[in-house]
Amino acid sequence: MSNMPQGDEPGQWGSTQQSARPGEWNDPGAQPGTMPGQQDYGQTAGGVPGQPGTFQGQQGRQEPGQSWGGRPGTDSPVNEAETRVTGRRVVQYLIDAFLVGVIPALVSWPFDRSSRTSLHVIGGIIAFALFVLIGLWYWVIRPHSHHGQTFGMQLLGLRVISKDGGPASLIQLFVRSILLVLFPMAGAIVGFVVMLCSRYRQRTGDHMARTLVVRAAITPSPARREFAGAGQSGTQ
Secondary structure, X not given: OOOOOOOOOOOOOOXXXXXXXXXXXXXXXXXXXXXXXXOOHHHXXXXXXXXXXXXXXXXXXXXXXXXXXOOOOOOOOOOHHHHOOHHHHHHHHHHHXXXXXXXHHHHHHHHHOOOOHHHHHHHHHHHHHHHHHHHHHHHHHHHHHOOOOOHHHHHHOEEEEEOOOOEOOHHHHHHHHHHHHHOHHHHHHHHHHHHHHOOOOOOHHHHHHOEEEEEOOOOOOHHHHHHHHHHHHHOO
């Protein structure tokens, strides 16, 4: 009979003197399945323990009271004070509306002087078509290639950005310009009222496109958009 004390066989789960295998982390306080150097994702860089998606990097620092990475559509990484440019926006719109409408008005003027109704109709159709084409170029294509700025915005020191803090995309600029192109007068009046009641001073088109108008000194940050997307994917 062997005099060796009976105990768990080597390699069994209940062994009290089991030596760590090569590559294993033999730390009594470590969680099962945790490799050396691994930490819970929600506990890195000041995140909330046990909540993936709350990682806060240096570039995606979250402002106090904002939760735009976890609740898309509610908040924005852009400071509300940066959108308090209502007076300048009114003057900017008047300048831009004049520049968009001046060519259609000049083209329709000879038709309006005619006594024939058919010429009036033709002139109106041509003027409207020109207004739509010029408006799409002025409100969509031109700002997309000029850092979110129209001529009026350049003059007044404003720019359009995405609500997530990045540059406004071509689709966003198109959506926010629909009311300005199709219903310029009604869109401007309704948009002004909505803008005064909005937290980030967004008119109707801005709400539809998820865009903001801020001071030109505020540079859109692609890193903010990427971080916002990463935070949203982590909460799904």
